[in-house]
Amino acid sequence: MTDCYYHRLDAAADGAVFASTDLTRSNWGPQIQHGSPPMALLTKAIEDQLAGSGLRIGRLSLDILGAVPVTEILVRTSTPRPGRRIALVAAEMAPVADPDRPVARVTGWALAPSDTVEAATDRHPALTQGDARPAPDYWWTDPGYLSSVQCRWDDEQAGARVAWMRSTVGLVDDEPTTALQRLTMVVDSANGIGAALRPDRHMFMNTDTVVHLHRLPAGDEFAMRARASIGPDGIGVTTAELFDHDGFIGTSAQTLLVQAR
Template sequence: MTDCLFHRQGTEGEWSIFTSTDGTRSNWDPQIQHGSPPLALLTKAIEELSAGTGLRVGRLTLDILGAIPVSTVRVRAWVERPGSRISLMCAEMAAERPDGSRRAVARVTAWLLATADTADITTDRYPPLVEGEATEVAHAWEGAPGYLETVSWRRQATTGTATPEVWLTPLVPLVDDEPTTALQRLAMVVDSANGIGAALDPEAFMFMNTDTVVHLHRLPEGSDFALRAKGSIGPDGIGLTSAEIFDREGFIGTCAQTLLVQRRA
């Protein structure tokens, strides 16, 4: 198994340069990246940019702008809308085309908000989840190399029509031996909601997400996260996966993904 998802290679102007490892490879196509590693790396850029501002992330939106190659990528971050109480920050990933020119392949926009003490009025819409017995088959892509090998995936042994629940833990750091924050660890797994809540057989259909939108009323803690996810498929080839997100302490937020649904030939 790979030792991390990205290796840092230095800087070039406003860009930080990284080499993508085999641990970023998608279960849909090993030539492209799974959505979680780019989301996590761009989240890291947002956190580095916002350090010392007193703001914290309330929403992350990953837009996948094209096939993200398993190769050298460049990352930059900037403040789109400055503010002392509310700020919009962006991070972008670029990769080279065969002719050497660059194209943007992913972008994360993040709303950051000023914090205040509201501990006395804290509310959660769901009770905490407790990890129980896992099924023998974790997911429909058993044996797929790449990203899925870098995450511990424990599908809960629920029955009937219960919404699927999976506990996930990253097994490797994000970048070399650099510290990985809890928010970055969540980003390393949250894009898997689509696979967890799959409403279709991946042998018969492709249902790739174009985005991942994460709302957090509380910052995550630790390394273990549960996603309770469900997919819905429309009549014209477009679908949606939505999920509730938990850490060991309880409910922390939600995520949603837009799906492109196509029959396999």
């Protein structure tokens, strides 16, 4: 069995049950999960729900409703807005010990694809990879989630940091992992890549991660060109352009709670 973020356990009456592994642990604290594994697991649940529908995901929105503990979790799915051309599918997780308290939710807008090859455009060219740069001197050697990813830092562009990331482990046991799930296994790290503050001086935890994709990702390594803006009243935003090795695939945005340590 490969290293992974979750082990699938026996299903519950109202959902699927998973055991969280140590590789989900956050750099903000060892008792909570990094945002990427929960987003990836809930994305998997949404993709499973959409299987056979002919729809493809155009937007994913993770809302972190509370600290996600490293424990056994229950995953439930629903379809708030069913449709043949447009559907909204949701998945949420809660601790098995407290199933009525959801701690994370992902909603996905799924749309019916059609042939628009002649009209296809990218507003950003593909990234040209330069020589690898050293990582910032914080976080990137922490145990837990960060030990499960490879991160290659590239040249800064227009004031934004650029890093290529890939997870080196599976999502759930030896189950197949789609490229979209692979993207969500790293995309929450845009906040760390584009950090405008040092984490030893400020906390800047994100409450959400919203991803818009004009095309589906390919492969297992993705670049984020990220930067943060910090407001004067303790609220910030990190935005990123997302790339695979074929070019620009979409954008992400995260709302930050910023507090001095």
